[in-house]
Every structure is written in C-alpha cells, then in structure tokens.
Amino acid sequence: MKVGHTMNFSLRTFPLLKRSLVGVMTAVLAAALSGSNPVRAEETETAPQADLPKAMVDGNGPGWRVLTLEDFVNVNCDEDTWTWEDNMFKCTGSPVGVIRSHEFVKNLEIVVEWRHLKSGGNSGVFVWVTKESVTDLPKGKLPHGIEVQILDHGYTENYEKSGKKADWFTSNGDVFPVGVSDMTPFPPTAPNGKRSFPSKNLSKGVGEWNHYYIRAINGEVRLWVNGEEVSGGTGCTPSTGYLALESEGSPVEFRNLRIRELP
Helix, strand or coil: CCCCCCCCCCHHHCHHHHHHHHHHHHHHHHHHHHCCCCCCHHHHCCCCCCCCCCCCCCCCCCCEEECCHHHEEECCCCCCCEEEECCEEEECCCCCEEEEECCCECEEEEEEEEEECCCCCEEEEEEEECHHHHCCCCCCCCCCEEEEEEECHHHHHHHHHCCCCCCCCCCCCCEEEECCCEEEECCCECCCCCCECCCCCCCCCCCCCEEEEEEEECCEEEEEECCEEEEEEEEEECCCEEEEEEECCCCEEEEEEEEEEEC
C-alpha cells in the first residue's frame, strides 16, 4: 500500500466483522444492564479444593508436660482398674467410674493416643468436671462435665442389633455435656441438640491407635481426631474443673497423654 493512500471501507464490505462487533456490543450491553461483569469460560470451571491442613499436635514444646497415673486421683474405680505399664494407662473398664486430676484446670490443650482392646468399647476424656459431682461418687456413676467420647465402632453395631436406631450418638468423636453441665454444640448435632456430632468419620477401629487433640479455652471445646477438627461446642458451663479419664465397661489404653495449661 502506498504511503498516503486512504483506506475506505464500510461494515457492509465485511459482513463477518460486522457480526463479530455486534456480538461483542450485545454482550457488553447485557453485562452493563445486569450490573455484573462478563463471566469468562475458565471462571465457570470449579477449581480443585486444596486439602485442609492437619493439626497432628504431638504435645512437644514450651509448656507441655507428660501426665502419668501419679497425676490422677482415683474417684470411684477399684484399685486395680487403672494401672501404669509400658509408659501407658491401662484400664480394665470395670467398674464404671473415673480418675481425676489433682487440681482444677481452666484453659488447656491435651493430646492423647487411645485404643480399644475389645469391639464395642466405651470410654472418654472429661474436661471441667465439677467438684460436687466427684465427691462421694458411687461406683458405676459418672461425673458432671464436658465429655469427649471415645467409642469403638462396634458399639453402634451392637446397639442396632437390639432393634434400636443409633441416631443419637456416633463412634467418631462426639462432644457433649453431662449432668448439670451445659454447652452449645457445634453442628452437626444429635437430634436432641445436645451433642456435637463429628463433621467427618475419622476414628480407627478396635486395636488401632487413635490421636485426639483437645483444646478447651474460655468455655469453648474443640476436638481434632487423627489430625482434623471434627466437633466441639461453646458456652460451656462451668468452664473450669478437673480433667478426668473414664472407665466404662471395656478395656482401653491411653498413651502419650500430655497437657499444656494456658492463661
């Protein structure tokens, strides 16, 4: 093309260009009228969700200390219900009852590994147990406090064999108040609205070690099962009390029980 030559054309000369421009103008006008920006094709595709971080807290570091049987007082179990062997708590499960810490604890973190030795086993960790409920507590009874349940999957199977529906508990880390204690549970919840059900089923079966990380601060309890947060609650009353381990009818073992008390 020569310099200075004027290019003279109209949209009628290029019908394809005309259609393209009309299409673009229509899309821009529609987006303006709707008050939104045009959506790109790649934006409509769902991006893969990254795995959430896990909190496999091991209880090592500043402020953490190991708990042994010497850190607990027998409340209403037999003398041989709880023993300390091979650096772990061993519990026969009989009779039903608890051992408790020597002193009240308000704000704390706990890590513990546990395993049931019999299918259908039941146990738990209590926080903020009241003094009144463990005073002269008879055998076969449990104290008042917030229970972080430790239940084997076989318990559900055995319960449903009786013809009942196991819809009011799970075997993957329920958290709930016992007795006069109260708590607003995190969802999902049991039908009666009292228990916090786990958001995931992460507990391992009988004979396998499970890891719990429990954080109880300012009236709020949160539970991580095998590295992932699953359940808990807030507005707990009371929000101070004893730490307790539960014996409830079946042999269970605890190891690497550690605590960090917080301000």
